[in-house]
Amino acid sequence: MRCFAHCVDMGIRKKTASKNPPVLSHEFVIQNHADIVSCVAMVFLLGLMFEITSKFAVIFITVQYNVTISTNGSEETAVNHFHHGIKDLATIFFYMLVAIIMHAIIQEYVLDKLNRKKHFSKTKHSKFNESGQLSAFYLFSFCWGTSILLSENFLSNPVSLWEGYPHTLMPFQMKFYYICQLGYWLHALPELYFQKTKKEDIPRQLVYIFLYLVHIAGAYVLNLNRLGLVLLVLHYFVEFLFHVSRLVYFSNENRQMGFTVWAVLFVVGRLLTLSLSVLTVGFGLATSESQGFNWAAGNFNILFVRITVLAAICLTQAFMMWKFINFQLRRWREHSQAQTLKKKPVSTKSKSKKDKANGVNGVNSHGADSPKARKEKSS
Known part of the structure; x- marks a missing residue:
């Protein structure tokens, strides 16, 4: 005892x-x-x-580098704009902490409850969590970015993407948007540890985190914030469709229409990204009056910088297309394998039915001849 x-x-x-x-x-x-x-x-x-x-x-906590500009009209009003600086690193760090907290709230109160109901496998569990977190972030960022584009009239006036460069002054919403974006993608690095990410998945996630940080920080530092905002909104919409389609697929594997819609919009999104980048950087800035390099004024409109920016965008789009083609080929192989597996049981069933029919006509269950066979023998 x-x-x-x-x-x-x-x-x-x-x-x-x-x-x-x-x-x-x-x-x-x-x-x-x-x-x-x-x-x-x-x-x-x-x-x-x-x-x-x-x-x-x-x-x-607060957004730094405030610049007050007075506008002359019937009533003189003051408009606050912001530029970037080294103190933004502290603000990005704080909102990285906020992103970690929001990540944990979504995980605990939404995704974990859905996982308990669906009883996913370990592989599907990790992919479901990844798509759930990213779909929420992409939807929020797309809606917020679209509201900024509409309020600043960037969509109705595409020339404003390069006209008046360098765009050193930003409205509050645009600067706060960039700070939150950098904070979110920085928070994804410690989340690899907090979420116990598998070793084989870490390189893949590090690649796309690095690409997001480089492109967003590059647009922010080089004062290409208007072009960066348009490209982010376009990209986030396409990525949102993919992760929502994956969530629907996990709930019901027969629902794959979302992947077809996403595939079409993915290719369109890549073409629009390349077109806008070449139009803004290759033609707009190349013909701009403000040519030259001036760090203090925030002007980086020189040939080397333009080529570097275009090369980075084109290489990233080519890499994404390569991953997209591999994904489609893998889906096609899985679909063909599933079709072959479905055909095999059908053929065995039809064969067993034929054997059973022959057995009934020829030999009965006790091994003796059937009445029909005995009649044929007697005749």
Whole structure:
């Protein structure tokens, strides 16, 4: 009895130990990372309440580099615009913490509940979580970016994408949009650890995180923020359709119409991206009056920079098309294999039916001749 009680006690201890891992262990940090990050973000918010720390906390929370421009009209009004600088790194860090918290909220209160209902396998579980998180982000970013494009009239006046370059001053919504975008894609790096991403999936995710950061930061620093905003909105819409189609496919594998719509829009999106990039960088900036390199003025309109920007965009689009073609070929192979597997059972069933019919006509179940066969023999 003592041995049995000792074994039960050891089992309970092991179970409680697994539920409550040691403080500051890897498992503890992963299970409680949202609470830890929330406490760090709360420190910056509490810093606003005290005069000594408010000047330091403001750098992290509010958008920096405000420039007030007065417009002359019937009534003189002041319009706030912003430019970029080194202090933006602190603001990006704070909103990276906010992105980690939002990621944990969506995961716990939406995706985990859906996973429990659907009972996905481990492979589908990780892909479902990835598509769920990205579809929410892409939808939010697409709607927000579209509202900025409409309010600034960039869609109705495409010439404004390169006219008046360098676009060093941005409205509040545009600068905040870029800061949130950089914060989100930076938060994806620690999430690889928090979500226990498989080693074989890490290189793939690192590649697209790196591509997002390079392109968004490049458009932000080189003052190509207008072109970058248009391309991001276009790209996010196409990616949103893909991840929504994948979520629908996981719920019902027969529903694959979304992938067909996405495939068409993906190719259209790549063509529009290349066309807008060549039109803005290759023709618009090349014929602009403000030629030359001036770091202080934010002017990077020289041949080397234009070629580098176009080369980066074209190589990225080519890489995406290559991945797209491989994805379509893989889907085609899987579909053909599924069709062959469906045909095999049908052929075996028809063969068994023929054998059974021959057995009834020739030999009965006891091994004797059938009445029809005996009649043929007697005749």
